[in-house]
Amino acid sequence: MAPVLQSSQPWVEKYRPKQVKDVAHQDEVVRVLTNTLETGSCPHMLFYGPPGTGKTTTALAIAHQLFGPELYKSRVLELNASDDRGINVVRTKIKDFAAVAVGSGQRHSGYPCPPYKIIVLDEADSMTEDAQNALRRTMETYSKVTRFFFICNYISRIIEPLASRCAKFRFKPLSEEIMSSRILYICKEEGLHLDSEATATLSSISQGDLRRAITYLQSAARLFGSSISSKDLISVSGVIPAEVVQALLAACKSGNFDLANKEVNNFIAEGYPASQMLSQLLEAIVEADDISDEQKARISKKLGEADKFLVDGADEYLQLLDVASCTMRALCNMPEEFSYES
Amino acid sequence: MLWVDKYRPKTLDQIMVHEEVAQNLKKLVSEQDCPHLLFYGPPGSGKKTLIMALLRQMFGTGAEKVKVENRTWKVDAGSRSIDIELTTLSSANHIELSPGDAGFQDRYIVQEIIKEMAKNRPIDTKGKKGFKVLVLNEVDKLSKEAQHSLRRTMEKYSAYCRLILCCNSSSRVTEAIRSRCLNVRINAPSEEQIVKVLEFIGKKEGLQIPAGFAARIAEKSNRNLRRAILTFETCRVQQYPFTSKQTIPPMDWEEYISEIASDIMKEQSPKRLFQVRGKLYELLINCIPPEIILKRLLYELLRKLDAELKHDVCHWAAYYEHRMRLGQKAIFHLEAFVAKFMSIYKAFLIATFG
Numbered sequence A: 001m002a003p004v005l006q007s008s009q010p011w012v013e014k015y016r017p018k019q020v021k022d023v024a025h026q027d028e029v030v031r032v033l034t035n036t037l038e039t040g041s042c043p044h045m046l047f048y049g050p051p052g053t054g055k056t057t058t059a060l061a062i063a064h065q066l067f068g069p070e071l072y073k074s075r076v077l078e079l080n081a082s083d084d085r086g087i088n089v090v091r092t093k094i095k096d097f098a099a100v101a102v103g104s105g106q107r108h109s110g111y112p113c114p115p116y117k118i119i120v121l122d123e124a125d126s127m128t129e130d131a132q133n134a135l136r137r138t139m140e141t142y143s144k145v146t147r148f149f150f151i152c153n154y155i156s157r158i159i160e161p162l163a164s165r166c167a168k169f170r171f172k173p174l175s176e177e178i179m180s181s182r183i184l185y186i187c188k189e190e191g192l193h194l195d196s197e198a199t200a201t202l203s204s205i206s207q208g209d210l211r212r213a214i215t216y217l218q219s220a221a222r223l224f225g226s227s228i229s230s231k232d233l234i235s236v237s238g239v240i241p242a243e244v245v246q247a248l249l250a251a252c253k254s255g256n257f258d259l260a261n262k263e264v265n266n267f268i269a270e271g272y273p274a275s276q277m278l279s280q281l282l283e284a285i286v287e288a289d290d291i292s293d294e295q296k297a298r299i300s301k302k303l304g305e306a307d308k309f310l311v312d313g314a315d316e317y318l319q320l321l322d323v324a325s326c327t328m329r330a331l332c333n334m335p336e337e338f339s340y341e342s
Numbered sequence B: 001m002l003w004v005d006k007y008r009p010k011t012l013d014q015i016m017v018h019e020e021v022a023q024n025l026k027k028l029v030s031e032q033d034c035p036h037l038l039f040y041g042p043p044g045s046g047k048k049t050l051i052m053a054l055l056r057q058m059f060g061t062g063a064e065k066v067k068v069e070n071r072t073w074k075v076d077a078g079s080r081s082i083d084i085e086l087t088t089l090s091s092a093n094h095i096e097l098s099p100g101d102a103g104f105q106d107r108y109i110v111q112e113i114i115k116e117m118a119k120n121r122p123i124d125t126k127g128k129k130g131f132k133v134l135v136l137n138e139v140d141k142l143s144k145e146a147q148h149s150l151r152r153t154m155e156k157y158s159a160y161c162r163l164i165l166c167c168n169s170s171s172r173v174t175e176a177i178r179s180r181c182l183n184v185r186i187n188a189p190s191e192e193q194i195v196k197v198l199e200f201i202g203k204k205e206g207l208q209i210p211a212g213f214a215a216r217i218a219e220k221s222n223r224n225l226r227r228a229i230l231t232f233e234t235c236r237v238q239q240y241p242f243t244s245k246q247t248i249p250p251m252d253w254e255e256y257i258s259e260i261a262s263d264i265m266k267e268q269s270p271k272r273l274f275q276v277r278g279k280l281y282e283l284l285i286n287c288i289p290p291e292i293i294l295k296r297l298l299y300e301l302l303r304k305l306d307a308e309l310k311h312d313v314c315h316w317a318a319y320y321e322h323r324m325r326l327g328q329k330a331i332f333h334l335e336a337f338v339a340k341f342m343s344i345y346k347a348f349l350i351a352t353f354g
């Protein structure tokens, strides 16, 4: 028989805070929820913000702290985008769950157990507008006995009538100091050594996403052993090396189209993500002293367009080539308009 | 068996091109808490080969005993239930599939399969539960909805089910998914590396390879290892012993596009556009993906053009490819690009030569 691998959780799960007070950097929501733990009262909540900032963690932690392991199943319903959340589900599943009475609020084996149920709708931004509309009624009907937690990356995708019924909390990208302290904590637990440069690098390449930082850290630990340098972290992170960005920029400055085309071809063959190049190109251009504001504006405009097109699924090579061509024309002061329009 | 399959390295130690990545992967799975992985890189660069060798590293030769199944999923999509058919490859420890093939329904597949895997975890003799690996190919073709539905699932079931995702274009994979994986970039092999692989195969096959022959194949392969090996085998079938002057056969469709490019350069008229449309259809019918057609056409045109026109043309290629992505009928956009090119080129000719 094939060997069975023991399952154990990746570090991101292992180091997911179990208590609200351990959620870092999101002070406002932690304050409100700490209060909830004392008084038992809780409004409907809407958490929004970029990936890996603690939204799911916070919602699960408060639910566990309120009800404890025994009652959790009967009091908390977690629905995420992997569950079917069409209108029918909203109508039936949530109703069925909400309709069963909870009895009076009495502490139960040390947990507050307030007299309502919690429905966590994670990744709510991927629910259809119709399904969200159907929720409005449900929320009102059962408002006495349920609290909704909506979680999403983009608040603009939540319909206004739902959003306005909730206390809204924006989860901020984690600051570099907070990241560093969390990283150092994990290093201590895992017996890793990171020098201060490596810690700073890890905080900055993760761009406020702690989940990413932890994944990089674990990968680097597996690959390079317990002493990890800044270079090791960059190599697992997929950040494009500065030389590669500079090479493309230099090709654009040269005014030689074929040269730029060759660079773009190479870049694609190396397998780097074009979207990442766009952000790093933007940084390089904005910081450059020898590029005029007008040139910067021309290039930035194009970068924005290409980024949108990539999200739409456009081809990476063609978009990047177009960006390179536009950058070249801007840097070499060629006219913005094409000459042979008809 | 084709050489591409016959000489696909089976273990991480046999990997010839991405030795370093292979060794790293070995370390990565030395403990059982490895994160989800996302492999990305250009076509024919060796992603699949690495993934298969990795599975073997994790589960031993059992991972190679795969069965191919055509499965039907019944999913309950609100008011009605739909049947989705998909081919899966599975062993005792892993399942592999390309959910993008399910089109708009891909979301249901990824929802169902992971939950199902979590239910059927392998159990060892001591009653301990292990985890399974789910390999998802072409995740860049997954709809946004399907990608969203993976997010929480990847976290929730991470103890039971490890994901290995594979794609060409990581820009098309949402930030939230990328943030949940260790991203492994697989670059296209260099021409020298390709030569090394070809020479290795030649030796195993007992072939005499004239100097510079493998290098010429590598040069024409566009750094695509699969393509290089296929071409090598075609050459072997066409003429052996090899001669140093032997032509490296180009792909039929590439030659055909080169013809289209010449047609367009020679005459810019509605009549010519009509003829070209027929040829484009021909390519599409033969399952050449439309973006590949457009890119190849651009490549041919750029070779023939004056520097000042190149900017215009590459811009319009990017413009129409994007519209093609959003639209439904590729032919409209391919033809629109050709028409646009004709009009620009004609205006250029008139301005230059009167």
Ligand SMILES: Nc1ncnc2c1ncn2[C@@H]1O[C@H](COP(=O)(O)OP(=O)(O)OP(=O)(O)O)[C@@H](O)[C@H]1O
Pocket: A011, A012, A013, A015, A016, A017, A022, A023, A024, A025, A026, A049, A050, A051, A052, A053, A054, A055, A056, A057, A058, A152, A153, A171, A182, A210, A211, A212, A214, B151, B176, B179
């Ligand atoms: N504020 C935080 N404090 C402590 N750990 C955190 C915090 N934010 C994220 N983490 C770590 O990152 C992991 C992912 O966090 P979480 O699942 O809460 O992200 P999220 O905000 O829900 O992201 P997404 O929008 O991608 O779902 C957690 O398991 C935890 O290890």
Ligand SMILES: Nc1ncnc2c1ncn2[C@@H]1O[C@H](COP(=O)(O)OP(=O)(O)OP(=O)(O)O)[C@@H](O)[C@H]1O
Pocket: B003, B004, B005, B007, B008, B009, B014, B015, B016, B017, B018, B041, B042, B043, B044, B045, B046, B047, B048, B049, B050, B167, B168, B197, B225, B226, B229
């Ligand atoms: N490291 C290697 N050493 C020797 N040969 C290799 C190696 N990697 C790949 N090959 C050969 O190249 C061929 C293509 O590789 P593979 O199928 O892994 O590419 P891929 O990256 O999955 O491509 P695609 O994105 O087009 O699916 C294989 O059939 C194999 O013969």
Ligand SMILES: [Mg+2]
Pocket: A055, A056, A057, A122
């Ligand atoms: Mg989350």
Ligand SMILES: [Mg+2]
Pocket: B047, B048
């Ligand atoms: Mg493949």
